[in-house]
Amino acid sequence: MTKLLMVCLGNICRSPLAEGILKSKINSKDVFVDSAGTAAYHVGNLPDERSIKVAQKYDIDITNQRAIKFIVEDFDKFDFIYAMDESNYQNILSLARNCEDEVKVHLILNESETLQNLSVPDPYYGGNDGFENVYNMLDEACSAIASKL
Numbered sequence: 001m002t003k004l005l006m007v008c009l010g011n012i013c014r015s016p017l018a019e020g021i022l023k024s025k026i027n028s029k030d031v032f033v034d035s036a037g038t039a040a041y042h043v044g045n046l047p048d049e050r051s052i053k054v055a056q057k058y059d060i061d062i063t064n065q066r067a068i069k070f071i072v073e074d075f076d077k078f079d080f081i082y083a084m085d086e087s088n089y090q091n092i093l094s095l096a097r098n099c100e101d102e103v104k105v106h107l108i109l110n111e112s113e114t115l116q117n118l119s120v121p122d123p124y125y126g127g128n129d130g131f132e133n134v135y136n137m138l139d140e141a142c143s144a145i146a147s148k149l
Contacts, residue, residue: 002149003032005074006108007092008084011037011067013131014120015084016047018108018138020055020062025146034078036070038091043067048124054131058139075101082108082145085119109137111144 006018015035022033037043045067046052055062072095074081081104083089089107096102109115120137123130 003078004080005078006035006082010042012042012048013051016062016065017051020060021138022142024060036068038070038088040069050131054135081105108141112141
């Protein structure tokens with residue numbers, strides 16, 4: 001089974017959406033998807049209501065998710081770790097113990113041919129349009145990931 005982890009800062013906006021979107025595109029018998037945050041601000045909380053709402057718009061339910069913090073042991077649990085932006089990418093790499101850990105970490109939008117080297121913007125302080133934009137970016141990247149799996 002291939003195991004993937006989606007990571008953003010607080011694990012309430014971007015990474016829960018990425019988890020939900022990718023889960024909707026794969027066979028759960030072959031692929032396990034989870035999400036985490038590099039900070040512990042929201043541990044135990046539901047995804048942001050705006051993330052839940054935009055996911056529901058596309059028939060994806062993320063209300064069973066709860067925020068967790070990325071930990072070093074996640075390098076042992078997951079085959080691929082997808083960071084939403086450069087800051088979280090660097091935070092994850094700072095915890096890597098060796099090259100084997102480092103090669104597991106990727107910027108999620110680099111999986112898309114049209115969104116290379118871009119960051120998924122944090123929509124937390126923006127309006128609802130920011131969540132829609134994030135959904136569309138993640139949908140494109142997750143489609144590319146799913147096709148590779």
